Amino acid sequence: MLNKINTAVIGVGRWGVHWLRILLEHPQANLKAVVDPNPERLEAVKYQYNLGNDIVLTTDAQTLQHINELEAVVVATPAVTHYSLIADALKWRLHVLAEKPLTLLASECRELYELALAQQRILMVDHTYLFHPAVERGKSVIESGSIGDLRYGYATRTHLGPVRQDVDALWDLAIHDIAIFNTWLGEVPVKAQATGTVWLQQKSNLADLVWATLTYKSGFTAHIHLCWLNNDKQRRLGIVGSKGSLIFDEMSQAPLTLINGEFEVQGNVYIPVNQNQQILELEKAEPLQKVCSHFLQCIQTNTYPTISDAFRGAELVQILTILTKSLHSGGIPINLDY
Incomplete structure (x- = not known):
């Protein structure tokens, strides 16, 4: 039987409270401390989650270095605060699971990645969708060749708020x-x-609407529509291949659909054939619970994360950085160098 991991959470705002719940519920986690700069927020979660007096509640993250036997921390604070909090935690030889993005600078991401390696600590990023049953199943469908040669992809992520004041729609959603x-x-x-x-937000020049295009070495292109000023809430992503399409629609009761169909050429006429649609069954699991399990298991077995590690987090920040550069340069295409 593996020992429980003594954990803490920094930040119990809109998303951090989900982590507080997960850590309290998870059979392999033992919550030791909660950090938030707002003392009223700490009192609120203490009451809401019936936290015992043995759990340290503090407004100062520096307190964590003095808590005996603390092993890991979840950082669920605004991205602008991530670098210093994560660096400190790693220096205190704590394993770290950070909310996305890892930081706002690719150079800082790489520095934290190297620090984690030097300290022999786990550094993982909560890219929750990578643990979503639809994304996991979708990857196996694509690898099976069910939709043929991959051609292009598209995604729409729109809603009416919340409107961020620290980053634009690109960094918030993409x-x-x-x-x-x-x-x-x-x-x-x-x-x-x-x-x-x-x-x-004209003064801060934070884009409410963003259209992004990514080109891959294989020639595949992905087109992404992002907006927090759109009443039509959508969470839809699709990949089109030579034999069909795979659709992940988070707002649907059937999130993952395989739509087959291709052309049969008769002279100069293209006839649709092999058309069918299949709703794919998915594992019943909460993605955030799976993120937590993977993180704790990596600590318990002293193994590097196979999903959503810090290196992947740095790649994603680099992509967002180049997209931002293109956005502020009139939409010119820019090559990526990782």
């Missing part, structure tokens, strides 16, 4: 779809291009 495309394709883009529009 990382999910980029992570899925990279995972399904088994490669990273070599060229990136983005255009956008600012309506709400």
Whole structure:
């Protein structure tokens, strides 16, 4: 029987409370501390989750270095704070699971990756969608050749708020779809291009609408539509191949659909054939619970994360950085150098 991992969570805001719940529920986690700069927030979660007096509640993350037998920390704070918090935790020889993006600078991501290796600590990023049963099943469908040669992909991630004041719609939303495309394709883009529009926050120049295009070495292109100023809430991603399409629609009761169909050429006429549609069954599992399990298992077995590791997190930040450069340069295509 593997020992429980003594954990702490930094940040119990809109997303951090999910991590608080997961750590309290997980059979392999033992919650030792909760950190949040807002003392009222700490009192609120203490009451809501019935936290015992043995759990340290503090507004200062530096307190964690003095907690006996603490082994791991989840960082669920704004991305601008990630670098210093993660660096400190690694220096205290704590394993770290950080919310996405790992940091806002690719150079900082690489530095943290190297620090984790030097400290022999696990550094993992919560790219939750990579643990979604639909994404896991979709990868196996593509690898089986069910949709033939891959041609292009598209994704739409839109809603009406919340409107961020620290990053634009690109940094807020795109990382999910980029992570899925990279995972399904088994490669990273070599060229990136983005255009956008600012309506709400003109002074800070934060785009509310972004159109992004990624080009991969194989020739595959992915087109991504992002907007937090759109009443039509969508979470839809598709890949088109020579024999069919694979659709991941998170808003649907049947999230993953395989739509087969191809052309039979008769003279100069293209006749659709082999058309059928199949709703794919998925494992019943909460993605965030699976993220937690993978992180804890890596600590218990002293193994490197096979999904959503810090190196992959750095790749995604580099892609977002180049997309931002294109966005602010009139939408010119820019080659990626990792």
